[in-house]
Amino acid sequence: MKLYNLKDHNEQVSFAQAVKQGLGSQQGLFFPLELPEFELTDIDAMLEMDFVSRSSKILSAYIGDEIAPHQLAERVKTAFAFPAPVAKVSEDISCLELFHGPTLAFKDFGGRFMAQMLSYVSGADEQITILTATSGDTGAAVAHAFYGMENVRVVILYPQGKISPLQEKLFCTLGGNIETIAIDGDFDACQALVKQAFDDEELKKAIGLNSANSINISRLLAQICYYFEAVAQLPQEKRNQLVVSVPSGNFGDLTAGLLAKSLGLPIKRFIAATNANDTVPRFLQGGSWTPNATVATLSNAMDVSQPNNWPRVEELFRRKTWRLTDLAYGAVSDETTEASMRELADIGYISEPHAAIAYRLLRDRLQEGEFGLFLGTAHPAKFKESVEAILGQALPLPQALADRAGLPLLSHAMQADFAPLRAFLLKA
Numbered sequence: 158m159k160l161y162n163l164k165d166h167n168e169q170v171s172f173a174q175a176v177k178q179g180l181g182s183q184q185g186l187f188f189p190l191e192l193p194e195f196e197l198t199d200i201d202a203m204l205e206m207d208f209v210s211r212s213s214k215i216l217s218a219y220i221g222d223e224i225a226p227h228q229l230a231e232r233v234k235t236a237f238a239f240p241a242p243v244a245k246v247s248e249d250i251s252c253l254e255l256f257h258g259p260t261l262a263f264k265d266f267g268g269r270f271m272a273q274m275l276s277y278v279s280g281a282d283e284q285i286t287i288l289t290a291t292s293g294d295t296g297a298a299v300a301h302a303f304y305g306m307e308n309v310r311v312v313i314l315y316p317q318g319k320i321s322p323l324q325e326k327l328f329c330t331l332g333g334n335i336e337t338i339a340i341d342g343d344f345d346a347c348q349a350l351v352k353q354a355f356d357d358e359e360l361k362k363a364i365g366l367n368s369a370n371s372i373n374i375s376r377l378l379a380q381i382c383y384y385f386e387a388v389a390q391l392p393q394e395k396r397n398q399l400v401v402s403v404p405s406g407n408f409g410d411l412t413a414g415l416l417a418k419s420l421g422l423p424i425k426r427f428i429a430a431t432n433a434n435d436t437v438p439r440f441l442q443g444g445s446w447t448p449n450a451t452v453a454t455l456s457n458a459m460d461v462s463q464p465n466n467w468p469r470v471e472e473l474f475r476r477k478t479w480r481l482t483d484l485a486y487g488a489v490s491d492e493t494t495e496a497s498m499r500e501l502a503d504i505g506y507i508s509e510p511h512a513a514i515a516y517r518l519l520r521d522r523l524q525e526g527e528f529g530l531f532l533g534t535a536h537p538a539k540f541k542e543s544v545e546a547i548l549g550q551a552l553p554l555p556q557a558l559a560d561r562a563g564l565p566l567l568s569h570a571m572q573a574d575f576a577p578l579r580a581f582l583l584k585a
């Protein structure tokens with residue numbers, strides 16, 4: 158697989174390099190040089206396959222001969238060890254539930270596949286240290302994805318006392334190759350420490366520093382697979398009238414959906430659904446890119462006003478000669494998000510703010526004869542406090558979370574100072 162840097166098309170790298178490097182020069186995103194397409198008959202046959210076999214075929218179409226198909230299939234099997242069920246919400250709307258993995262969010266698919274790919278391309282005796290800062294959720298997905306992996310040490314920094322107790326339990330109780338540090342400071346202080354570490358060439362070399370960045374191409378490729386899985390679960394008559402609504406922040410999930418369509422998956426239309434951070438809806442409406450200051454909303458994981466993946470969306474539309482005017486969009490206020498969560502609860506489906514935004518736009522925009530699917534990106538229990546307050550009912554914890562809640566925290570405590578962090582990272 159060859160990929161090029163969107164900021165410098167002459168910078169071309171292999172899949173292995175793109176996975177290791179994350180970003181190209183000038184912080185440019187990598188994008189596939191070839192855009193594979195399946196024949197319609199292939200798609201039909203693939204929709205009959207099981208999730209792991211089908212996903213291996215999809216990923217192989219992109220990655221090509223850099224990884225032997227049987228080795229890729231082994232890795233996919235390890236990464237995608239949990240289901241992505243389509244749950245019926247109403248007669249013409251269902252939810253693709255992406256929260257049945259170990260950290261109860263769609264990030265488990267991308268994170269676990271990236272972990273598999275990074276260990277594959279890094280060579281048997283190469284030691285890697287993954288250093289990342291988290292404000293809560295990313296840390297859990299990264300920790301669980303790399304847990305128990307040989308030659309990989311994971312160090313996660315988080316702001317002490319500023320993440321929820323449940324979030325902390327989810328990734329600070331693992332031990333083994335996962336080390337967590339509670340920093341006496343805020344999230345920005347944690348990020349600044351990570352940045353300092355990446356600026357330290359000597360340290361970088363000594364410990365094989367890598368960021369497990371969310372912009373990594375392997376994460377995006379993994380996410381394509383669950384769009385196919387969704388269509389595979391639908392009855393034949395619904396497959397050709399499918400509208401998919403994607404709760405969007407950094408627009409990775411939407412990019413993956415569009416890449417699935419580009420492979421030939423029959424998706425009639427996508428809806429890009431945002432909260433009040435509506436740079437993309439305003440751009441699609443008026444044609445000018447004018448990000449406002451980010452505002453805090455109920456769907457906080459989508460509080461992004463300069464979405465990282467948007468250049469990939471534009472590039473795909475350009476390469477496929479699709480029209481951006483065919484991309485549906487909308488922005489939903491917190492008030493309407495709450496009303497939508499209540500509406501869903503009334504029809505028997507408990508959801509959380511991110512998915513509720515996608516649901517709302519879908520039910521507003523769906524036309525006669527169409528079938529709608531929205532992405533359930535996180536388990537409602539991950540947003541327990543707000544969901545319980547909005548719905549006025551208690552939410553039981555899923556077993557995996559309940560089990561972790563009783564385990565002791567294994568975190569180290571540290572001042573927001575680079576010297577002790579550097580010493581910590583260098584210790585064998």
Ligand SMILES: Cc1ncc(COP(=O)(O)O)c(C=O)c1O
Nearest residue numbers: 405406407408409410458511534
């Ligand atoms: C629960 C949830 N929903 C939706 C999104 C938005 O996904 P994307 O950033 O790929 O647009 C995120 C992003 O972190 C998320 O955590």
